[in-house]
Amino acid sequence: MNSDFCVAVHAVVYLNHKKEICSSEQLSENICTHPARIRRVLAKLRKSGLLDAVDSGPKGGYRFTGKPEQITLxxxxxxxxITFVEPGWRSGNTDMECLIASGMGSLMDEVFDDLNTRCQSRLKEITISDLDHELFGVKNAKK
Incomplete structure (x- = not known):
C-alpha cells in the first residue's frame, strides 16, 4: 500500500467538514503534500462518484458529494x-523438489489474500462520519 489512501481519506474528511468547494492548493496545505498529487489521487475518487470536481476557474476545486454516514474507508x-498487504518479493521456486521451496510462495499468497480480506472487512465498518466524530467528538470538545 502506498500513502495515496491516507491522502484520499484526509481529503474526504476535510471536504466533508468544510462543506464547500476546496482547491487542490487548499487541500495540499492541509494534507501537507503537493497539489499535483492531490489532483492525481482525487481524480480516482471523482471517477468513482465520491467527489465532484468543479471547473470554474479560480473558484474551482473539489467537494464531497456523499453521505458521511454511508461512505466507508x-x-x-x-x-x-488499493491492495493493503502485498509482498515485494516471492520466495522459493515452484520447479524445485523441496516442498518448502516449491510451496511457500503460494502459501504466503494465501496469507496475504486473507490479510487483505480482513483489512477490507474492517474498513467497511469505518465511515467518514466515524472519523469526523473521532476528530470533533466529545474527546476533543475541550480544545
Whole structure:
C-alpha cells in the first residue's frame, strides 16, 4: 500500500467538514503534500462518484458529494484500487523438489489474500462520519 489512501481519506474528511468547494492548493496545505498529487489521487475518487470536481476557474476545486454516514474507508480503498498487504518479493521456486521451496510462495499468497480480506472487512465498518466524530467528538470538545 502506498500513502495515496491516507491522502484520499484526509481529503474526504476535510471536504466533508468544510462543506464547500476546496482547491487542490487548499487541500495540499492541509494534507501537507503537493497539489499535483492531490489532483492525481482525487481524480480516482471523482471517477468513482465520491467527489465532484468543479471547473470554474479560480473558484474551482473539489467537494464531497456523499453521505458521511454511508461512505466507508473500504469505498475509498476500492476507488483507489488499493491492495493493503502485498509482498515485494516471492520466495522459493515452484520447479524445485523441496516442498518448502516449491510451496511457500503460494502459501504466503494465501496469507496475504486473507490479510487483505480482513483489512477490507474492517474498513467497511469505518465511515467518514466515524472519523469526523473521532476528530470533533466529545474527546476533543475541550480544545
Amino acid at each position: 473500504a469505498d475509498i480503498a476500492a476507488a483507489l484500487e
